[in-house]
Amino acid sequence: MRGFYVDERDSTWERDDARYRIYVFKGAGNTATTFDLLEATIEEALESALELSNGDEHLWSLALVENDSRGLRGLIWLSGMDYNDPPSSAREWQRRRQMQDRYLLDKNRRGMPTVLPNGLRVIRLSPEWVSGWPLWEDFSDVYRLTGDDLALTPELSQALYDWNESWLTRHTDDPIPRGWREQGEHLFLRLQAELDGAAEVRPEFLS
Structure with missing residues (x-):
């Protein structure tokens, strides 16, 4: 993580129509279900992710849906990542850890074996x-x-x-x-x- 002070006047536009996409991964094969949210705040998106995952019972991730300059749709990961993509960088390992740790913590709270869905x-x-x-x-x-x-x-x-x-x-x-x-x-x-x-x-x- 890096941080630094900036001049708030360097922005030239702003929007409030964010589109969020929630991924929920179920079972040993990590079958993905996706759900898009419109007209939602980041707080509402995180609450929805928790609800859709049944309180961290399943692995989940959250992304911002955007279109690039070519008009092609893509994702900006906000929490976690596509769990079925093998990590290829330190940042992706950190995102995978974020998903796994909240899942394993939930299993620990429930008194269940703290193993991944695949055992x-x-x-x-x-x-x-x-x-x-x-x-x-x-x-x-x-x-x-x-x-x-x-x-x-x-x-x-x-x-x-x-x-x-x-x-x-x-x-x-x-x-x-x-x-x-x-x-x-x-x-x-x-x-x-x-x-x-x-x-x-x-x-x-x-x-």
């Missing part, structure tokens, strides 16, 4: 300023995990531990060690492969 757990890959493994599972009894907790191979478990330790060799204001991010991307792929069918891995170190 997979969500494991976050992110370094921390303490020694150990960079593995986390929100809304679970064991928040920080070890390689043994996930039954990882000894080689991958040690590599993840060492990767987090290399993070600890720097001070908070120091630059990231050379090659550390690339190593993390490689470990992410290895971890996702070993947990295939059991969990989805989120590479939160990319944000």
Whole structure:
């Protein structure tokens, strides 16, 4: 996120006819249902998304519907994204996280298993300023995990531990060690492969 002061006089037009589109994803296959809102405020759009998802019982996202200079319709994502599109950037992983976290929080509140609609757990890959493994599972009894907790191979478990330790060799204001991010991307792929069918891995170190 970035923010900066601007001169409010730099705008030359304004509108109040926003068109919102709500996506609700249901079932293990994430079948999408879409619903457009006209003459609504952003608050009303968010309330409608919560209602259509039955209080976060289903994954949902919200977009602003716009036409470009060619007259072609498109979407500006306001909350979440198309859940069936694999994330390809740090921002898209953040939007996927936003959708998953509110869904899993609702499951936790209901006393239900905190897994995704397809039955997979969500494991976050992110370094921390303490020694150990960079593995986390929100809304679970064991928040920080070890390689043994996930039954990882000894080689991958040690590599993840060492990767987090290399993070600890720097001070908070120091630059990231050379090659550390690339190593993390490689470990992410290895971890996702070993947990295939059991969990989805989120590479939160990319944000």
